[in-house]
Amino acid sequence: MDIRIIGAVILIAATALLILTEVAKRAYTHELASLLEQGEVRAYLALLEKPLVKLVFPAWNRSFMQLNGYLALDAYGEADSVIERMLSMRQNDRQRRELVGKAFNYYLERGNAEGATRLLAEIETWEDADAVAEARMMHDIYIKKGWGYIEDMERRVEGLHGVDRGFLELLLALQYENKGDAAASERYLKRSEKHMRAPVKG
CATH class of the missing domain: 1.20.5 (Single alpha-helices involved in coiled-coils or other helix-helix interfaces)
Structure with missing residues (x-):
């Protein structure tokens, strides 16, 4: 032929x-x-x-979808395994940042100090000052149990609405809990739940 x-x-x-x-x-x-x-x-x-x-x-995309599924089921053992596998995969810069951001937030919520601290060190190498500052703040509140952002957040919270306000109120609730002020923590937690449920204005 x-x-x-x-x-x-x-x-x-x-x-x-x-x-x-x-x-x-x-x-x-x-x-x-x-x-x-x-x-x-x-x-x-x-x-x-x-x-x-x-x-x-591709393997990375399928693994990321698996991770979302396990998180939806609160299957933390499986989610941990997928994250560790993905962190060792070959991936482009965009994929790496997406994965590290998601895994970092997951480790914070789970109270995984080792995992969160390890990923914070990687985030600190990014050329994104805002992302680095936010990651350090979140690590301080969730892992180090700090409360040094209360005054600044209480000044800002009144100017926010909906989910943005609810998220800041959640961080305030966590900080007051860290500080040992249960009443203030509960007050902000209730406000956070209210604003998180508020419909998004389109």
């Missing part, structure tokens, strides 16, 4: 495979999103284990 014909056949086959892979990827993305939205998390995780899904999604 002519070499040009062989080349054309290979090119057509490769193009067809690429198209089929992209179609399958879009279909699975829609199905996975629907399962997660409906709360069918175990079915979502099971679908991620199917051979064709493993074929069409």
